[in-house]
Amino acid sequence: MIYDNAWVAAAIVIFVGFLPTEIWRWLAVLAGRRVEEGSELFLWIKGVATALLAAVVGRLVFVPTGPLVDLPLSIRLGAIAAGVVAFLLVRRSVLAGVVMAELVLLAGIWWG
Amino acid sequence: MLSGARAALSVPGLVLFASYLGFGGLLFGMGFPLLPGLLSTLLIWALPAQVILVGGLASGTALPAIALAVGLSSIRLLPMVVAIAPYVRGRRRNTWAELLCAHYVAMTVWVEGSRLLPHLPAEGRLAFTLGLGNGLIGISLCGTLVGYLLAGELPLPLAAALLFLTPASFTILMVRGSRTALDWLALGFGLASAPLVAGLGGGMDLMIGGVGGGTLAYLIARWLRRRAA
Numbered sequence: 001m002i003y004d005n006a007w008v009a010a011a012i013v014i015f016v017g018f019l020p021t022e023i024w025r026w027l028a029v030l031a032g033r034r035v036e037e038g039s040e041l042f043l044w045i046k047g048v049a050t051a052l053l054a055a056v057v058g059r060l061v062f063v064p065t066g067p068l069v070d071l072p073l074s075i076r077l078g079a080i081a082a083g084v085v086a087f088l089l090v091r092r093s094v095l096a097g098v099v100m101a102e103l104v105l106l107a108g109i110w111w112g
Numbered sequence: 113m114l115s116g117a118r119a120a121l122s123v124p125g126l127v128l129f130a131s132y133l134g135f136g137g138l139l140f141g142m143g144f145p146l147l148p149g150l151l152s153t154l155l156i157w158a159l160p161a162q163v164i165l166v167g168g169l170a171s172g173t174a175l176p177a178i179a180l181a182v183g184l185s186s187i188r189l190l191p192m193v194v195a196i197a198p199y200v201r202g203r204r205r206n207t208w209a210e211l212l213c214a215h216y217v218a219m220t221v222w223v224e225g226s227r228l229l230p231h232l233p234a235e236g237r238l239a240f241t242l243g244l245g246n247g248l249i250g251i252s253l254c255g256t257l258v259g260y261l262l263a264g265e266l267p268l269p270l271a272a273a274l275l276f277l278t279p280a281s282f283t284i285l286m287v288r289g290s291r292t293a294l295d296w297l298a299l300g301f302g303l304a305s306a307p308l309v310a311g312l313g314g315g316m317d318l319m320i321g322g323v324g325g326g327t328l329a330y331l332i333a334r335w336l337r338r339r340a341a
Contacts, residue, residue, distance in 0.1 A: 001143060003169055009148035016175050017165040018155040020183035025214040028193030029207065040334075042191055047298045047330035049188040052181060052322030053160045054286060054302025055309075056167055059317070060279040062306040065170060066141035067272040079276065080283050087284045094127055094284055101280035102273050109269045 075108030116243025119228060120251060124220050127281070128248060129255040131159055134277025136259020138163065141275050142170040146260050153256045157249060158218045161186050163278060168318070181318045192222045199229040200241050209238060216245025219285075294333035301325030 003009040061076050068076065083101025090096035132153065139149040144166055152162050161182045168178040193214045200213050217225075221244060228244075229237050263271055283303075290296050305321030 001169070003144055003148070006145040006148055009145050010151055012169070012175070013148050013152045013155065013165070016179045017152055017161060017182055020179050021156050021158050021161045021186040021189065022215065023183070024186050024190040025193050025217060026211060028190045029197065029210045029214050043294060043333070044327065044330045045187045045191070047294050047333070048323055048326030049185055050286065050290075050295060050298035051302035051305075051324075051326035051329060052164070052185045052318065053282065054299045055305050055318055055321030055325065056160070056164050056185075057279050057282045057286070058303040058306025058321070059167065059171075059310065060163075061283075061303075063171075063310045064275075066275055067268050068275055071272065076276075080280060083280050083284055084287055087287060092288060094281065094288060095123075097284040098130065098277065098281050101284070102276065105276050105280075106269055106273055109272060 071105075071109065072112065075105065075112055079105040079108065113239040113243035116240035116245075117247040119224060119240075119244050120247025122224075124224055125248060125251050128220050129251050130277060131281050132252040132255030133259035133262075134274060134281065135159060135162060135166075136256040136261075137263040137271070137274035138166060138259075138278055139256070140260045140263035141271075142166055144169070146257075149260060150253055150256055153252050154249060156182075157215065157252075158186055158189065160282070163282070164318070173318070177316075177318070181322065184322060189217060193217045196222055196225050196229070199225065200237055213238065213241050213245070216241060216249070220248055221245050292333065293336050294329055297329035297332055298326050301329050 003012060061080060062073070064071075064076065079101045082104040083097040086100030087094060087097030135153070136149070139146070149166075152165065156162050156165070164181050164185055165178060168181060173181075196217060197210065197214070201210065221241070224244060225241060229240065232240055259274060263274055266274060286299050290299055302321055302325045305317075305325050309317040309320045
């Protein structure tokens, strides 16, 4: 892999990860008063940012790596669904949702 | 500064620790070296961007496409910084101090800062933000390290559970953050795009799922708003 060398990996973190992220924080301080919350541009940015993150999370569930590869898709999807349901039922507690998702996953591995 | 650091030791701090525990496991699972992984927590300090970076690298996505995807995912930081800047700013403007404080703005600092900063005297807010931000980054660095080291030692079911922390917590956090039709549509399109575009290389999967799905969500939400008006 391209990132096996630690120096190459550090350079990638700086140029491919840090700079494309930090530039928005700098722009916000230097010129940010122009993007208003609720404007059409703001809404489009929000939609793209949400879908982008959801797409990456979806890939971790649908096309996983490492120790998750051998698990059937039904267990991975079931664990996510159980986590969301637990979150909604238990006072919108993120902790309850994550714990439930993990328990269902472990139960699926155990009896799967 | 100390009261800010104390505020970091809270439920959001615990959730952050668990999330970065999962990220550490993800780094190990992808074979990413430890120190650059820790550097990503310190410098990028936005878990979605870090997950996109490491996930993209592992699936062999071209570097410019990853940089574009990271940049697009981090645009959301701009309105967050704009919204919180008036609270951090004291009476006189100091651009360097503002740039430094802006680095700490990510989901948790933004939520906790927006909640706590308005109740503080104006002259103490800068120090509070630095204490809160450094405290949370410290917690997250510990989480990354512990997750990375644990992932190599754990038996298979627990290693799988550790790796699963990232998608599980992110899905739930996104459900929690969804309020408008736009949020729900973007979340649904993004998740549903994953199996459809999985075979496409070179970052096309992220472009279609993220930019395409997000734009579609924006257009449908705008149509719904116009129809309701």
